[in-house]
Amino acid sequence: MSEAAEAAEPLDTLDTAAGSAAESALSLNRKAEGGLSLQFSFDIPKLPSFAQVGSWSHQQLINGGLIVAVVALVAWIVYQEKFAAAEVAVPAVEEHAAANLRPNVSTSFNPDIESPVVGAGAYIDKLASVIGNVTIGKQVFVAPFASIRGDEGQPIVIGDGSNVQDGVVLHALETLADGKTVEKNQVTVGGKKYAVYIGKEVSLAHQSQVHGPAAVGDHTFVGMQALVFKATIGKNVVIEPGAKVIGVNVPEKRYIPAGSVITTQAQADALPEITDSYPFATLNEGVLHVNEAFADAYLHLEEGGESTGGSEKPAAGH
Numbered sequence: 001m002s003e004a005a006e007a008a009e010p011l012d013t014l015d016t017a018a019g020s021a022a023e024s025a026l027s028l029n030r031k032a033e034g035g036l037s038l039q040f041s042f043d044i045p046k047l048p049s050f051a052q053v054g055s056w057s058h059q060q061l062i063n064g065g066l067i068v069a070v071v072a073l074v075a076w077i078v079y080q081e082k083f084a085a086a087e088v089a090v091p092a093v094e095e096h097a098a099a100n101l102r103p104n105v106s107t108s109f110n111p112d113i114e115s116p117v118v119g120a121g122a123y124i125d126k127l128a129s130v131i132g133n134v135t136i137g138k139q140v141f142v143a144p145f146a147s148i149r150g151d152e153g154q155p156i157v158i159g160d161g162s163n164v165q166d167g168v169v170l171h172a173l174e175t176l177a178d179g180k181t182v183e184k185n186q187v188t189v190g191g192k193k194y195a196v197y198i199g200k201e202v203s204l205a206h207q208s209q210v211h212g213p214a215a216v217g218d219h220t221f222v223g224m225q226a227l228v229f230k231a232t233i234g235k236n237v238v239i240e241p242g243a244k245v246i247g248v249n250v251p252e253k254r255y256i257p258a259g260s261v262i263t264t265q266a267q268a269d270a271l272p273e274i275t276d277s278y279p280f281a282t283l284n285e286g287v288l289h290v291n292e293a294f295a296d297a298y299l300h301l302e303e304g305g306e307s308t309g310g311s312e313k314p315a316a317g318h
Contacts, residue, residue, distance in 0.1 A: 100124065104132030104151035109174040114150065119160065123295040123302070128164075137162065137200070141295035147171070153185055153195030153212045162202040163291035170204075172196050172212025187215040187232060199235065203287040208239075217252065221284040226256075238280050255280065 103115040114133035121139040124130060128142045132150035137160035146168045150156040153172025172195035173185040186193045196210055199218035210216060210228045217235035224241040231245045234252035243256040248268035255274050262268055274281055
């Protein structure tokens with residue numbers, strides 16, 4: 001037998017084997033350009049009726065299990081693509097809520113981009129808005145819908161232990177124009193310049209407004225819907241609800257009756273002094289107590305702690 005014939009013999013044998021396997025999952029074919037190609041094919045087995053599963057053969061049970069596994073795998077992939085991705089997106093909502101503390105935009109009157117600075121133990125509600133050059137001290141409570149905007153006049157500073165209640169607005173006239181400081185729109189406290197300065201342990205009650213240039217001294221209570229504008233308020237002052245204080249300096253330990261409109265320095269100097277007989281002499285102490293407790297409890301809850309009631313009875317406050 002020639003070498004060519006000997007070489008061809010295995011191929012004939014393989015061709016015969018390929019022919020017998022033509023209907024099987026494996027086939028071996030001769031290429032037109034020479035050589036062999038190995039091909040695999042797989043047909044999904046046809047199963048008998050599921051109503052007759054008890055009579056299935058061992059192989060049919062295996063095939064059925066494989067089909068169930070493939071279907072489960074496809075369902076898992078679809079779930080991951082459609083639903084798991086939506087679950088992963090949930091933390092993004094919480095991250096977006098944190099955007100209530102955000103930098104100011106650059107403008108001709110405030111070209112520097114500043115972000116709020118918040119002290120230890122302070123709680124800023126997610127429904128409050130704090131923008132730009134704002135410094136919030138330690139253990140300050142900022143309630144829902146308060147707006148503190150250091151994006152025009154700046155800086156705005158809030159001292160330790162103070163509270164900014166629901167709907168309070170802190171804002172200021174521009175403190176920079178054409179690259180120069182607007183001195184008349186600033187107040188000086190302790191040798192430093194501010195657009196709005198709120199001292200330590202000050203209570204800004206619901207819907208009150210302090211619009212700079214303005215400063216409010218330590219331990220002062222600014223009542224509901226009261227307004228302070230272009231004014232300096234001394235320490236330990238009580239501004240009763242609805243009072244308006246504009247363009248004056250209020251001495252320490254005075255009170256401004258509800259609904260009063262104080263627009264001249266003579267009116268400010270004539271304000272009554274706070275004595276032990278004054279009904280609201282200790283009002284701010286109770287308000288501070290309540291809001292300090294709020295700051296601690298809400299911050300504890302936000303950090304993953306449990307909301308638990310205290311046994312201590314709080315002092316009267318708002």
